[in-house]
Amino acid sequence: MHSLPGRISRATAAAAVLIGSSACALGAAGPAESAPLPAPHSQVALPAPHAGFDYQIGGPYQPPAGVQVVSRDHGAPAAAGVYNICYVNAFQAQPGAEGEWGDLVLRDANGDVVLDPDWNEALLDLRTADKRSRIADKVGGWIDECAGKGYQAIEPDNYDSFTRSQGLLSARNAQDLVKLLSQRAHGKGLAIAQKNTSELSSSRVGNGLDFAVAEECGEQDNCAEYTQYFGDRVIVIEYTPDGLRNACAKWGATLSVVQRDRDVTPQGESGYVRATC
Template identity: 60%
Template sequence: MPFNPRARTRAFTAAAVASAAAVVGPLLLAPTADAAAQAVVPPPAHAGFDYQIGSPYTPPAGVQVVSRDHTAAPAAGLYNICYVNAFQAQPGAESEWGDLLLRDAKGNVVYDEDWGEAMLDIRTDAKRKQIAAKVDAWIDGCAGKGFNAVEPDNLDTFDRTNLISESNAKAYVKLLADHAHAKGLAIAQKNTPGFSTDRATTGLDFAVAEECGQWDECGDYTAGFNDNVIVIEYQDKAFRKTCAEFGDRLSVVLRDVNVSAPGDSGYVRKTC
């Protein structure tokens, strides 16, 4: 199961809802055997969105786009984004990665301490290709289930260690983008606002931005992706600010940090 959402950002165009609804229909077909021939289409801009990477549930009324973990099934009749942890290992899954885990000069595995996740070693072309092959298998599963796009998380792992560079991250995510496109899937830039204007290098199609209002970064995403930006806020004050500044352009949702389901005591979901 996925873990809590990544509030990873560091302080460091447009379609109306009606027109967005009109384009959703053609996007809902599951990828065919000849997926490479399909047009890759990002989610409709300014569409109702729900972030369900913690636990899938029946989408609320008005939702057109849903993000769910790759282990879940897509929501029927909607545009579905498939979440994968692409740059770090799931807690407890280190043994699945063997020598592909990032190690420091002493040979110790390097962890994202906030989330207890071992980082993957994307510093060389050879290891990038090996890691991508494993993640590509998850992407294949997303395509096979009928998802429309993929959301590879932790693109900004390099921001939490001096062992990985931005160029390493860009080279690796481009491998994932090429594979996703070959399967007929769009692919998101998850956080990392500084990459938004370098789409020619990364190959990414739209953005999923956590807390861009909190950190005054939403404009950084629109600079590269125009209105093809989905925003998740976790604090009500930041959510209200984001709605005031971008609510007429972008898909914006307020969620609880545990992305829980209705009926759970901490469940929160609001839209502009």
């Protein structure tokens, strides 16, 4: 399974609408205003703050010099000698793969599959405890594989799928599933990231989330919505030079920040972009 990068850039913008004026207040906050953070889960290791980071979910390659933390798709091997984060598409099906999920695919009142229109991915149906349990079991198999490959953490994508569910899913549905995933990850000795979805950052302790992976918070100027609750345990991924400049100017001294091309192209292939502060 390979990701379709950039999907959350649009979703994070939608999340900003949901939180309304509170987003402006959070966006004005800086690291010094962050509340004291509880200790991470005692059985997991977290990525080092402000570590060199590379986002390799489009395909693995040798980490560049200075990189200490790498995120890769769960189908790829872990990289040697660095902290490895394992990407899984946990809240949506890969394009064309909805048949693998059966009745766990979300359908509207007409019986039509509810799709993420930008990426042609079927949303998963999180509305009942039974379905969430079965989704968690399937994703849990990938989590187990990640642990077996030597990964140290999980990055479950599309946590914010409820924002594009035509009102069929709720934030509570998403949090109830992510709690099951955090239990599975912690049971395997893995940390687990909150992927985007800044409006749920305040619930990160109850949801069992250890650090954050935030796409384009420099571009959208909302990194503080994560640091208020995760402190310096935030990894920032930008896709534009302007986003990188803003992230570096405001957060480059404290957070891991990288710019990648939107296709997250492997090094050596046409279109590859990687830049840091």
